[in-house]
Amino acid sequence: MKREAISGKNLSLGYQKGNDKKTILEGLNFSLQSGELTCLLGPNGVGKSTLVKAILGEIKPFKGEITIGGKTNSDFSNAELAKELAVVLTEPILPGNMTVSQLVALGRIPYTNWTGKLNQLDREKVNQALAATKITYLKDERLSEISDGQRQKAMIARALAQDGKVMILDEPTAHLDLVNRYEIMHLLREICVNEEKAILVVTHDLEIALETADQFWLLNCGTPLIAGLPEDLVISGQINELLPGKEFHFDPEKGKIQKTSDLPAWNISGDKNLTYWIQKAFSKKNIGLLDNLIEVKNEPFQILFEGKTFLSLEEFFKFLGSRKS
Numbered sequence: 415m416k417r418e419a420i421s422g423k424n425l426s427l428g429y430q431k432g433n434d435k436k437t438i439l440e441g442l443n444f445s446l447q448s449g450e451l452t453c454l455l456g457p458n459g460v461g462k463s464t465l466v467k468a469i470l471g472e473i474k475p476f477k478g479e480i481t482i483g484g485k486t487n488s489d490f491s492n493a494e495l496a497k498e499l500a501v502v503l504t505e506p507i508l509p510g511n512m513t514v515s516q517l518v519a520l521g522r523i524p525y526t527n528w529t530g531k532l533n534q535l536d537r538e539k540v541n542q543a544l545a546a547t548k549i550t551y552l553k554d555e556r557l558s559e560i561s562d563g564q565r566q567k568a569m570i571a572r573a574l575a576q577d578g579k580v581m582i583l584d585e586p587t588a589h590l591d592l593v594n595r596y597e598i599m600h601l602l603r604e605i606c607v608n609e610e611k612a613i614l615v616v617t618h619d620l621e622i623a624l625e626t627a628d629q630f631w632l633l634n635c636g637t638p639l640i641a642g643l644p645e646d647l648v649i650s651g652q653i654n655e656l657l658p659g660k661e662f663h664f665d666p667e668k669g670k671i672q673k674t675s676d677l678p679a680w681n682i683s684g685d686k687n688l689t690y691w692i693q694k695a696f697s698k699k700n701i702g703l704l705d706n707l708i709e710v711k712n713e714p715f716q717i718l719f720e721g722k723t724f725l726s727l728e729e730f731f732k733f734l735g736s737r738k739s
């Protein structure tokens with residue numbers, strides 16, 4: 415069931431040095447729901463980390479209020495906050511000789527006394543977190559001897575062992591390859607649903623966020639936070655708020671950002687998908703209008719042009735080049 419985990423009302427956020435007040439975000443409202451994966455997207459420097467810092471109580475709002483489970487975040491002690499909210503930040507500094515299960519056990523610090531000694535429940539929570547992130551098989555491996563993707567999963571497991579209702583992750587997929595990026599985001603979605611957590615992910619990975627997020631929060635300079643189902647934001651065109659200017663746009667058909675350009679109306683006939691990739695290659699090579707029809711065939715791929723057959727775009731471009739010279 416959906417429940418509000420964190421809310422922000424009429425927030426004004428920024429930084430103050432002496433009397434010098436720098437406002438970064440103004441009139442900001444949000445509601446983070448449990449059981450949902452929310453992705454916060456926006457250009458560099460717009461204030462995503464500033465919003466996260468405010469949620470974590472690291473900066474105090476100039477105006478407005480942030481509540482966690484109905485209670486103002488500044489009323490929480492650090493220890494209380496750690497039981498509500500777990501954070502995975504970019505590039506943590508970790509001792510390489512620490513094992514994966516030792517790292518995950520750090521998530522239990524808010525519950526153990528200063529000795530860090532785990533009781534039965536702590537050990538169960540560590541094992542559950544390892545299982546939920548599918549890295550039980552790595553538990554005795556050293557952090558310096560596992561891959562970046564595996565280390566990121568271990569960091570997520572540590573946050574999970576903390577057993578808060580909310581998880582916040584700052585660019586958890588940065589530096590990972592495509593498969594790992596998908597895996598991590600799908601894993602987070604699974605955790606949201608299975609463990610009833612509210613998860614907020616700060617990301618620049620629009621395409622993967624579109625595949626996995628339940629909610630999008632879009633931040634752009636000077637506009638209020640736009641929240642909604644990713645698909646609604648695509649349909650309404652509001653997704654373009656992420657892209658300043660007219661140089662790029664979001665192509666709903668392809669599900670990705672494209673360069674906006676006035677392409678020549680090449681006369682291409684054939685499969686729509688093939689035509690799309692051919693136009694892309696033509697545009698990169700600055701191919702102007704051609705006098706004759708370009709016919710495209712599939713299985714095997716063939717380009718028929720002026721009575722000749724080409725089996726690849728590379729062959730075709732060579733021909734066009736030789737024709738010019």
Ligand SMILES: Nc1ncnc2c1ncn2[C@@H]1O[C@H](COP(=O)(O)OP(=O)(O)OP(=O)(O)O)[C@@H](O)[C@H]1O
Nearest residue numbers: 429430436438456457458459460461462463464465
């Ligand atoms: N400690 C600080 N003191 C003063 N200004 C700051 C401080 N930290 C960040 N800023 C400013 O706040 C603005 C927003 O920065 P923030 O880090 O929140 O952006 P961001 O959206 O997270 O960017 P990115 O995508 O690059 O991580 C920037 O103009 C930045 O210079």
